[in-house]
Amino acid sequence: MNHGGNIYQFARQVGCLPDQVLDFSANINPEQAVSADNLPVTALGPYADPDYPLLKAALTSRYPYPDGVDIEVFNGASAAIFAVLRWLQPQDVVLYTPLYGEYAQIAKQLGCTVHTVDRFTDVGTAVPKNSTVIFVNPATPDGQLYEMQTLLGHWRQAGCTVLVDESFLDFCPAESVSAYLGEDDKLLLVKSLSKFYGCAGIRIGFVLAATPVIRQLRRLEPAWKLSSFDMAYMQQALANTAFIDQTRQQTRQRRELLAQTLADSGLFTHIYPSQANFLLAELAADGDGQQLQARLATARILIRVCANFTGLTNRHVRFAVKDELAIAQLAKSLQGGVS
Structure with missing residues (x-):
């Protein structure tokens, strides 16, 4: 699994x-940020606002990002990763292993050539020019936290588009790559919310990237990707800053x-x-x-x-x-x- x-x-x-x-x-x-005894009461109609302004405001407050950057929400991080790769249509995808198999499965479904780098032995090895790099930080399944500034420079020199998955970063007080998004339109950040907030049944993830990139991603997305209940629950969870x-x-x-x-x-x-x-x-x-x-x-x-x-x-x-x-x-x- x-x-x-x-x-x-x-x-x-x-x-x-x-x-x-x-x-x-x-x-x-x-643990959960919202008790089962305090689940949000959500109206079953009308349709939710397809721009998700309240959820995005809550996410922006919790995960601030620089000017020139925007956010798009998805029905979980897996959907976000698929959407990014579908939009990029990369010829070469570089995966840093060990890594769970979902990234390779998605890349192969889209016809990409998958290259692997053993991050245990040589995380700084050369990668194909202009490839798309996917990197998880902290990594899974071992939980190692990487200092990203050097790696980002390494990939930038190779002309790579970089997708950093920070789904587990909330568990440690470490710096996010979001600070670098405003200066690099080939850098994207993806995050799942279910891991940290203990709510695997609530399917919400998001992508942060340069505003033109997010605009292009949105053009390929359907309206009403998220349920009103999922959004109400996550807004309440994000408000629990303690x-x-x-x-x-x-x-x-x-x-x-x-x-x-x-x-x-x-x-x-x-x-x-x-x-x-x-x-x-x-x-x-x-x-x-x-x-x-x-x-x-x-x-x-x-x-x-x-x-x-x-x-x-x-x-x-x-x-x-x-x-x-x-x-x-x-x-x-x-x-x-x-x-």
Whole structure:
């Protein structure tokens, strides 16, 4: 699965309800900015304003950008990425791996030639001239945070169009590339809101880019991409500014607890340092991710085996940062090794 396991299928397999699954496979904040008891009341008619002015105002307040830059919203980050590549129609797309497979799937659907760079070994390697670069920061599945200014200069010299995915950047107090958008019309930023705000069922993502670029993107977009409920929910979530620092602090503490839990299990030879809401770990030489996944399933725990990430193997597994109770249950289930 591109975004973690299918908890519905998993629940059927282990004989429980979906809400009884401890889902460590999907990198979604276990906390929400809007309580289920305070869901917005939304009118079922008339049609929403197709320009989304209230949502865009809320997004602009939360994610400010310089003059000469504009924003466009989409039905999730995946839709945004597809729309950008459909508009660009690039011949060459450069992907920095390890990386989840959705980018390559979209690029291949559009007939692009996909080139890969192993960012673990040589992130600064030369890329094809005038290619389109896609880079995720912090990266997935390992959560490494990159200093972007040098990389942007490297790609600029090659004449590249650059799409930076910052869907996990909210989890750490790091600088966004949005500050550079006003001076580079070949730089675009895409972001998903579901990860940080803990609302995978609310499908909203957005693109920031130079105003002429956004105008061209909009010409290819349908009206009424978003539901009134999704917009009302996200406007309320964005208004909860206290949630930002609370989440960052909580994620950092829980990530440290999760890392210690994985280390104490004795199963892993390497736990990758992360600035995001997940940890990548490598099992010992005789370990098998599928076997560990099967054993944890008996405790209704679902994890992500990363064998389908370019450059990783069946020994690489990823754990989302969950709450303390879930981590304690994981710790108990990890004891005893891989059977």
